[in-house]
Amino acid sequence: VKTERQNGRVYLIGAGPGDPELLTLKAVRALGEADVVLIDDLVDRRVLEYAPRARVVPVGKRGGCRSTPQQFIERLMVRLARRGHVVARVKGGDPFVFGRGGEEALVLAAAGIECRVIPGITSGVGVPAALGIPVTHRDLARGVTFVTAHTRDGNGPDWAALARTGTTLVIYMGMQRIGEIAAALGAAGMSATPAAVIERGTTENERSVIGNVANMAGLAAAAGLGSPALIVIGEVVRLARTVESAPPQRLSA
C-alpha cells in the first residue's frame, strides 16, 4: 500500500518593516517547517537562517524595477503546494497591509490549497516607532490611516476627506508622488502639519527628514531619500526622538 501524498500548504508570512529581529515566533516556526521559501526583495536575508531545510526562491517586486510578475508567483505557490511542499511566502511588513496577500490568499483558496496567514509588524506602525513617533496619542491624533499614494484605478485617495478625519496619515509607496501629496494636503489646510519622510526604517540604513507638509518634498529631495520610504503626517511627528534619551536628531540623512 502506498502512503498518501502529504498535502502541501502555504504560509503567507509578514517579516516586518526591516529589522530581522521584528520577526514573530510564529513566523520563525513556519520558516522551520518550510521546504521552499519565496522571499521578497526587500526582506532581510538574515531571516533565512530560520529556514535551514528550505530551497530559497527570490521573487522580487521592486516598484519600477525588473521584477517577478505577481501571476508567476501565484502559479508557483500553487504548483509547489500541489506537489506536497510546505511553502513559506515571506513579505516585508504585513501580508494584508498593501502586501497583496489578500489576492494571493484568494488564488490559493480557489485552488483548494491550505493557506495560513502570519501577520507581521506593518511599516506604518514599526517605522514611525523607530523614530519615537507614536502614530496615535490621546492629545494629538484621533487614530491613524494607512494609504498608498496611487490606487488601481489611477486616482489618488480623497486627500481632503483624509485631512478631515483628524487621524495621523501614513503614506506607503508615496515617494514618486510626494509633491502632489503635499499640494493636495496643503489645499486641505495641512501645510503646517508636521511631516516625516523615513527611508528604510528600522534597518541599519535608516535615514529620515522631519519638517512639515509644505517642505517635506524639498527636504527629502535635498537629503536624496528614495524608495522604499514612508511618509508620516500629523501632530504626533512632533514627538520624534523624545523616546530615546539620545539628543534629538532632526535631519539624520
Added chain:
Amino acid sequence: VKTERQNGRVYLIGAGPGDPELLTLKAVRALGEADVVLIDDLVDRRVLEYAPRARVVPVGKRGGCRSTPQQFIERLMVRLARRGHVVARVKGGDPFVFGRGGEEALVLAAAGIECRVIPGITSGVGVPAALGIPVTHRDLARGVTFVTAHTRDGNGPDWAALARTGTTLVIYMGMQRIGEIAAALGAAGMSATPAAVIERGTTENERSVIGNVANMAGLAAAAGLGSPALIVIGEVVRLARTVESAPPQRLSA
C-alpha cells in the same frame, strides 16, 4: 572604589493581539534581560516564560473595571529604572497604537530615563487576519483607518469624513458604543457595508459575528460578544474565511 550603579532602562513592548506566538524575537530578547515585568491584564501570561529572571507586577487597566491608575504605572517605571532595573512594560497589541505608549515615553524622557520601544502586531491588523480578512485589498479598499469610538474630548470621530475616505474602518474599544457607531455610519450611507465584530481575536477564545453596519450591533448582542473586541467595517469583510480551506463560518460565536 565602588562600582558605578548601572543605569536602568525601560522597554515598552507590544505583545501583539493575543496569541503569544505573535511575540517578536526582539520582545523575547528584552524580556530575557528584564529584572521587572509590568504586564497588562489582557496579555497572555505565557509570554512570561521568556522573562525567567524577572519579578512580575500585574498592572491591569481593563475598561470599566478595577484598574491600576496610569500615573501609578508611570511613577513605578521611573522609580524602578532609577534604581538601575531593566523594566519590561508589556502591553497588548502595539504600544504606540492606542496603547498610551506615547504618554509613557514622554514621562520617561522627561525623567531622563532610557526608553526603547519594541513594536507589536496591532490588533487592527492581526485580528482581522485571523478571520482571513485583509484590511487592504487592491479592488476593495484604498487603505485602512484605525480609530477608537471615544476620544479624550468626549466626542466621537467624524464618521462622515471617515466614510468618505474609502478606507476599511477598524474600531478599537467600540463595543460600548456600537449602536451609535452603526447609526452614524448608516447616516453616512454605509448601512449595507459588510462588518465583523471579533472578540478576543487570535486567542483560543476568539468569537465573531459577520454581518453589515445595520445589523452588527444586534448580531453582536445576540451572540453575547463583549469587550475586548474589534469592529471591522468595509468590503474586505466579504473575504472572511476564504483564506483557510476550512468551510466558511459566518457565525462562530
